[in-house]
Amino acid sequence: MASNTGAAGASGSPxxxxxxxxxxxxxxxxxGVGKTTTTANVGVALARMNQRVVLIxxxxxxxxxxxxxxxxxxxVYDLVDVxxxxxxxxxxxxxxxxxxxxxxxxAAQTRDKTAVSPADMIKIADQLRPEFDFILIDCPAGIxxxxxxxxxxxxxxLIVTNPEVSxxxxxxxxxxxxxxxxxxxxxxxxxxxxxxxxxxxxxxxxSDVTDILAIKLIGIVPEDDSVVPSSNxxxxxxxxxxxxxxxxxxxxxxxxxxxxxPFMPLEDNSGIFKRIGRLFGGQGG
Amino acid sequence: MPGFFESLFGKSNKTTxxxxxxxxxxxxxxxxxxxxxxxxxxxxxxxxxxVISKYVSVDDSGVDFALQNRERIPAIVANIPFTKxxxxxxxxxxxxxxxxxxxxx
Numbered sequence: 001m002a003s004n005t006g007a008a009g010a011s012g013s014p015x016x017x018x019x020x021x022x023x024x025x026x027x028x029x030x031x032g033v034g035k036t037t038t039t040a041n042v043g044v045a046l047a048r049m050n051q052r053v054v055l056i057x058x059x060x061x062x063x064x065x066x067x068x069x070x071x072x073x074x075x076v077y078d079l080v081d082v083x084x085x086x087x088x089x090x091x092x093x094x095x096x097x098x099x100x101x102x103x104x105x106x107a108a109q110t111r112d113k114t115a116v117s118p119a120d121m122i123k124i125a126d127q128l129r130p131e132f133d134f135i136l137i138d139c140p141a142g143i144x145x146x147x148x149x150x151x152x153x154x155x156x157x158l159i160v161t162n163p164e165v166s167x168x169x170x171x172x173x174x175x176x177x178x179x180x181x182x183x184x185x186x187x188x189x190x191x192x193x194x195x196x197x198x199x200x201x202x203x204x205x206x207s208d209v210t211d212i213l214a215i216k217l218i219g220i221v222p223e224d225d226s227v228v229p230s231s232n233x234x235x236x237x238x239x240x241x242x243x244x245x246x247x248x249x250x251x252x253x254x255x256x257x258x259x260x261x262p263f264m265p266l267e268d269n270s271g272i273f274k275r276i277g278r279l280f281g282g283q284g285g
Numbered sequence: 286m287p288g289f290f291e292s293l294f295g296k297s298n299k300t301t302x303x304x305x306x307x308x309x310x311x312x313x314x315x316x317x318x319x320x321x322x323x324x325x326x327x328x329x330x331x332x333x334x335x336v337i338s339k340y341v342s343v344d345d346s347g348v349d350f351a352l353q354n355r356e357r358i359p360a361i362v363a364n365i366p367f368t369k370x371x372x373x374x375x376x377x378x379x380x381x382x383x384x385x386x387x388x389x390x
Contacts, residue, residue, distance in 0.1 A: 165310050200303075201304060208303070208306075212307065212310055212314065212354075213357075214357045
């Protein structure tokens with residue numbers, strides 16, 4: 001039975017603890033920057049490396065993670081059913097079609113964020129910890145209740161942003177809120193980076209963004225045309241070995257597991273460009 | 286100083302929209318982070334100048350207040366040139382001042 005004894009295992013270290021899962025919340029502030037895609041792909045990548053993974057969709061009322069994972073027609077119970085005692089936690093966990101150690105707990109579609117409290121999320125995470133290596137929580141956009149729910153049980157927070165002024169601004173706000181809650185330091189996923197535009201100076205570079213936000217990168221995901229077809233079919237890119245974005249997500253997964261993985265080059269002839277970037281950015285993305 | 290290099294390299298070429306984005310972001314985040322309405326900011330500057338003017342004579346045309354981010358911590362960097370020290374307050378204890386002078390005018 002899931003007693004509470006093993007629940008307090010996770011320390012601040014990036015390595016997975018043998019006594020319990022690491023809870024990783026994926027957030028952004030702004031909507032539409034790729035939180036759900038990131039959650040799905042990092043989850044798949046971890047599961048492919050034989051990690052036991054459960055994904056929780058915390059976006060109550062606007063669930064989407066089930067669709068990106070291709071599991072939408074297997075939903076019987078959801079997160080709110082668990083919280084309100086209509087089912088056991090196990091019954092709300094949907095097993096992935098291919099990866100045997102990957103599960104999804106879907107959000108309720110007909111309720112709102114207030115159906116769940118931060119304390120509920122902590123309780124559910126603690127129940128899951130002994131049986132998993134990673135618990136990934138897909139946070140809704142915004143900074144209100146849904147955000148507080150998703151962040152409450154987090155051992156580690158990933159902030160997804162795009163190289164755009166509005167997305168980076170919202171990321172900064174999230175960083176400030178996380179600092180105030182003592183949930184730091186978060187790590188940054190720069191999503192939808194376009195090498196050619198960055199090279200021409202038409203897009204914020206990774207070092208521009210880390211320079212401005214003053215947090216560490218955990219991944220740079222290149223813009224990839226295969227993202228849309230993959231969500232069309234409900235097969236996250238990290239399932240496929242060919243795509244560059246899929247590779248970037250697998251690298252994020254390895255970094256979450258404590259490995260040191262060099263960042264893949266955004267563009268091929270990056271020598272001079274990178275050096276200039278470092279001059280301005282200081283950190284060298 | 287990043288500002289120096291930026292003006293040396295970044296701006297001597299044509300300005301790209303990427304660098305515009307970075308500048309706009311830095312400005313926006315500065316104000317998000319200090320979270321002080323503009324009129325309060327102005328009041329603060331005026332008060333700082335007032336204090337400094339008690340000791341030295343400030344050259345108003347050269348005054349420059351800049352806000353900067355330092356690793357997420359906002360900072361005020363002020364450049365306040367002054368021409369000459371303000372007339373020292375009436376020195377009762379020292380050498381007798383210029384004959385008739387009252388401290389005024």
